[in-house]
Amino acid sequence: MVSWSDSESTEGSAAQYISSDDSPLKIPATIDEPSFEGLADDLNVICEHGNPGRKYVAFEGISTGRRKFVCSIPGVENCGLVQWVDEHWPEHLQNAIHKLWLMYEHSQHAKKMACLEHSSTVHNLTQQEKDLQETYEKLVEDVNNLLDYKDSQPEVNQKNDAKNISVSVESSMTKDAGIKKLKAVVDQLKQIHVAQAILKRRKS
Known part of the structure; x- marks a missing residue:
């Protein structure tokens, strides 16, 4: 599971630090979206590596279309899902x-x-x-x-x-x-x- 905690940055900003345990995390598939891409440098959301999350839009299951931040480290070192930007869609959707x-x-x-x-x-x-x-x-x-x-x-x-x-x-x-x-x-x-x-x- 992903756990949330307040961390102290070197600059004293109130950035959110995301950490995960040893459980494997399944990151939903994504699609490219020009209006929501790149690193989230301006949002003070970082992963457990201390790096800003990367912006993606989900393209899998009932979360299709929801924006999210994902660890920017590729491969096995990826710490998993960072944060969902959008709440769950309404039940009818x-x-x-x-x-x-x-x-x-x-x-x-x-x-x-x-x-x-x-x-x-x-x-x-x-x-x-x-x-x-x-x-x-x-x-x-x-x-x-x-x-x-x-x-x-x-x-x-x-x-x-x-x-x-x-x-x-x-x-x-x-x-x-x-x-x-x-x-x-x-x-x-x-x-x-x-x-x-x-x-x-x-x-x-």
Whole structure:
């Protein structure tokens, strides 16, 4: 807790001296306010380091907008909050500010969840694209193998050997089916690319 006591300055002025115990002090977040900034040299309010407090405006919770003096020493040596300039806001104003902060927190949470959902969607689309790409490459390889096999068969054997004719017909049918499947995979890849582009535009 912050304790207040009257101290004696070297110049005999009635300055207020602020001291704190070993308990950690949470200093509310602040915003810059040109009308209330800099050191409080003219107000005779000093912290336990013997330095004048620095002027700030709170920007956290129901104290948002209240002016205060804060120890000007940065880091762990900071002795904590020095003094509030403004009294607590009226209860109705505190309630309104509290609701505004709740709305802000809910909005931030919704944004975070949307980002997580977006990341999950992108991950799934990327995995689908990878799987389809592998399928596409395998189909291309199979079709090329079928074509190479067909070209490697002697024409005389294809004419005179009924078995070879049957194999050729079957290979041709398989090739046609493979080409159709290949086309379907390519169409799916295009759809995934379009979906990813839409997600990126929404994110930006």
